[in-house]
Amino acid sequence: MALIELDDVRRTFTVRAKAGRLKREKREVRAVDGLTFTVGAGECVGYIGPNGAGKSTTIKMLTGILVPSAGRLRVAGVDPARERVALARRIGVVFGQRTTLWWDLPLRDSYELARRLYRIPEHRYRVNLERCVELLDLGALLDTPVRQLSLGQRMRGDLAAALLHDPAVLYLDEPTIGLDVVSKGKVREFLREVNRDRGTTVLLTTHDLTDIEQLCDRVMVIDHGRVVYDGGLDGLHAVGDSERTLVVDLADERPPIEVPGTRVVRVEGPRQWLAFPAQQSAAPVVAAVAARYPLVDLSVREPAIEDVIARMYAEVAIG
Numbered sequence: 415m416a417l418i419e420l421d422d423v424r425r426t427f428t429v430r431a432k433a434g435r436l437k438r439e440k441r442e443v444r445a446v447d448g449l450t451f452t453v454g455a456g457e458c459v460g461y462i463g464p465n466g467a468g469k470s471t472t473i474k475m476l477t478g479i480l481v482p483s484a485g486r487l488r489v490a491g492v493d494p495a496r497e498r499v500a501l502a503r504r505i506g507v508v509f510g511q512r513t514t515l516w517w518d519l520p521l522r523d524s525y526e527l528a529r530r531l532y533r534i535p536e537h538r539y540r541v542n543l544e545r546c547v548e549l550l551d552l553g554a555l556l557d558t559p560v561r562q563l564s565l566g567q568r569m570r571g572d573l574a575a576a577l578l579h580d581p582a583v584l585y586l587d588e589p590t591i592g593l594d595v596v597s598k599g600k601v602r603e604f605l606r607e608v609n610r611d612r613g614t615t616v617l618l619t620t621h622d623l624t625d626i627e628q629l630c631d632r633v634m635v636i637d638h639g640r641v642v643y644d645g646g647l648d649g650l651h652a653v654g655d656s657e658r659t660l661v662v663d664l665a666d667e668r669p670p671i672e673v674p675g676t677r678v679v680r681v682e683g684p685r686q687w688l689a690f691p692a693q694q695s696a697a698p699v700v701a702a703v704a705a706r707y708p709l710v711d712l713s714v715r716e717p718a719i720e721d722v723i724a725r726m727y728a729e730v731a732i733g
């Protein structure tokens with residue numbers, strides 16, 4: 415069942431740009447330019463793209479904050495802009511950059527307010543709160559005012575607040591931004607649990623590609639308001655022509671070695687770096703090196719997803 419459905423959704427903004435000393439001209443910006451896709455129940459989808467690609471505009475339309483200029487949009491069967499109250503019961507939203515919690519209130523009171531706002535049945539509220547408190551390690555923080563929480567603690571508090579009413583869909587906008595490695599790990603672990611065990615559908619916007627690697631089976635890349643890639647991470651490597659690297663420690667220093675299907679990209683003493691296409695298995699390359707040269711050690715390095723996407727953006731810009 416599709417929980418998020420977009421059919422040729424568009425959103426334009428009219429901006430006034432300076433044209434000469436006194437004149438101002440109206441110009442149309444196509445922030446979202448014909449998006450058509452669906453997200454099925456239980457999926458965790460990474461929604462990524464360069465700055466200004468149209469990600470926030472999409473999320474704002476999905477939360478009913480912005481009305482599309484054209485096209486059809488449904489979230490859990492609801493038209494977001496027309497049925498905002500019904501939608502609020504079905505979605506949870508977490509913005510890494512700002513909190514939905516009451517700044518001066520202890521976490522506990524913010525949650526109590528959410529209970530009343532969403533009219534969450536007492537029993538369900540208690541079960542959900544207990545679960546979030548345990549998984550997010552919030553027990554010692556419940557009586558602390560939000561303004562006294564660290565960024566990582568506040569983010570964990572926000573995640574709990576977004577899930578108390580059992581939403582079917584969770585939108586996450588940069589949920590790990592500014593967090594240290596340990597806090598990022600905790601947030602990701604929790605999100606994995608929410609997606610896998612509760613079956614909550616997740617749409618995740620992030621510039622941190624480790625979030626995507628660790629959480630999402632499907633990635634959508636958007637640029638200039640259009641989908642330019644929709645598929646798995648592996649496929650993204652193929653589209654971006656990415657390369658893996660075999661790092662070999664030879665028994666002695668040599669000029670760049672010659673192995674079919676690879677090229678030496680770096681030499682440092684007896685260590686050489688051989689690049690080969692990411693979709694290709696490393697096994698034949700390893701076998702070919704071992705058959706021709708005396709080896710001490712070797713390892714394979716995966717391509718950085720950042721590089722893959724940068725290449726893809728470059729291709730899109732050129733094409």
Ligand SMILES: Nc1ncnc2c1ncn2[C@@H]1O[C@H](COP(=O)(O)OP(=O)(O)OP(=O)(O)O)[C@@H](O)[C@H]1O
Pocket residue numbers: 427428429443444445446463464465466467468469470471472
């Ligand atoms: N309220 C607005 N008025 C005019 N133009 C807007 C408005 N909101 C967004 N835009 C324009 O629409 C385009 C898409 O913006 P959007 O914020 O959706 O991108 P984004 O992918 O979320 O970028 P980022 O990664 O920087 O957050 C940009 O060109 C932006 O300048």
